[in-house]
Amino acid sequence: MVPEHIRKELSDHCAHYDSRRVGLIWVLQQLQEYYGGWLNDDAVREAADIVGVTEADAEGVATFYNWFFREPVGENVIVVCDSISCHLCGCDKITAHLEKRLGIKMGETTADKKYTLLPVVCLGNCDKSPCLMIGDELYDNVTPESLDKTLDEISSKPKAAAK
Amino acid sequence: MTTQKVLFKNIDTFKGVTPCSYEQYVKGGGYEGAKAAFKKTPHEVQQVIKDSNLRGRGGAGFPTGLKWSFVPMDNFKGQKYLICNCDEMEPGTFKDRALVYGDPHQLIEGMLIAAYALQMTKGFIFIRYEYKKGARILEEACAEAKKHGFLGKKLLGTDFEFELDVHLSAGRYICGEETALINSLEGKRANPRSKPPFPQIKGFLGQPTIVNNVETFCNMPHILAHGADWFKGLGLNGNAGTKIMGASGRVKNPGLWELPLGVPMRDILEKHAQGPSRGKAFKAVIPGGLSTPMMTPEQFDTPMDFDSIAKAGSRLGTAGLIVFDEGDCMVDSTANIMKFYARESCGFCTPCREGIPWILDIVRAIGAGNGEKDDMSILDDMSKHIMHTFCAFAPGAQGPFLSAITTFRSEFEAFIKSREAAAAGVN
């Protein structure tokens, strides 16, 4: 459970809308961040309780959207665009390189919980294909070499302090 | 001919996009459109938009003035909502990103004008999750606008108030469909709603609601500042305004350009995108984001406007060209296209949820050399089934799909034949 002051903040935010339910997605997003990047059953229940909807409703929403995770994910979620322009410009090579370097397949998380690798649809960045995101950062015109450099930098950084 | 820069006045995507500040925006004539609007009655502002012939830039090209005219006005006392659609997940489309990241106040001013014209006191910008940084840029710009009296209460010396919230989506292509967007904003699964009732009458929380695209709103400050006739003069062959056009795929210089609505497709392909990227001739173009039928080189002189592209059998859509060359296998490309739709189907209705993955399986099998003799006729049938769906998503998938299996049928057949040949022991 989140501490009382956070719970109040989340609840107050819902009150700001003309219907509390409008806040559900935002609340789920905040809880996901709080709980280390994914929503466990308790978090979904908690969101339902804070917003004032049924558990089934909250679960329906938590399982519908691409950016809610109902399973643990790594510290860095890498999403590789595999839509048409990136496909034409070689995203398959980028994915293959990532799979090899990280030793995982699309959809998996590394054993050290550092990376999760996922496909994503068009990132709205098609003039800079192929492209991908690592966390909130967008990377343009990615090559295996540029990717190695980026990953080296991330890997050398100490693990972000756990909440 | 150099095109007049209107929406991209403060944006140069080739130099890198940084948000235009409030001061810079105002220095370039920003918020003059809103000032002009507030000197008119709401009905007069609506009339200017109607007279400008502005058509929605979200893909369907619906006349904005006409869309607005269904919103209840004078005798309606309840809450009405204004929503900006910045879901932009249509592959091949990247214009709203540039508009939001490059000039957030232009969008806010456009929404303020619309809010006043429609007397809507609450608004939302619905922005896709991957544009999280854009959402931050918009939030900062909203705070700035509020500080300067362009959002909040008692705006521009009137009693009108407008509160604008930025909603970061949790991601799903179907959220871009306006009724699904409304459900999503209400904190529900983003399944589309049946129409009627139309959002203008019963939308967000059951109240009158307008959903317009980012680029549609961004045109409004300029229309109000310079007038409907000026706006009509910006396009070619009777089309009103400029359009942000894009090109990606097999072109040498992919990017975005603000061009007159009605510019020939060839101009974009050859002049701006600078021709093929790897010395192979162009083979096909999807003209307006993935959900529009493919066009072929003999159609490249078609003007890029709603009616001309429709006459040529496709749709202007978002005017983001996706370009294929002679080296591209259209069976493989079709598989990629259908993978997108199979993944993003909201799952609400059967022909879409079941039909599209079925098509994908067959196309993949053909591409892998496992095609069957009957496959093409199954694909033909399936292309009809996916037209009978609850929303426009599956018909959108049908656009590129049907054009691919029609125009490039011989490529599909060659795969199937080579398998038959292999089975018969022929080389």
Ligand SMILES: Cc1cc2nc3c(=O)[nH]c(=O)nc-3n(C[C@H](O)[C@H](O)[C@H](O)COP(=O)(O)O)c2cc1C
């Ligand atoms: C599957 C689907 C996805 C859509 N995605 C978007 C989108 O991302 N952005 C957008 O502005 N319109 C999108 N639309 C169109 C909207 O439903 C709506 O027509 C548009 O936002 C209206 O704005 P306009 O009148 O200003 O063009 C989509 C439509 C469909 C059927």
Ligand code: SF4
């Ligand atoms: S056509 Fe597809 S996206 Fe639209 S309602 Fe049916 S299943 Fe959902």
Ligand code: FES
């Ligand atoms: S297709 Fe990859 S960013 Fe658009």
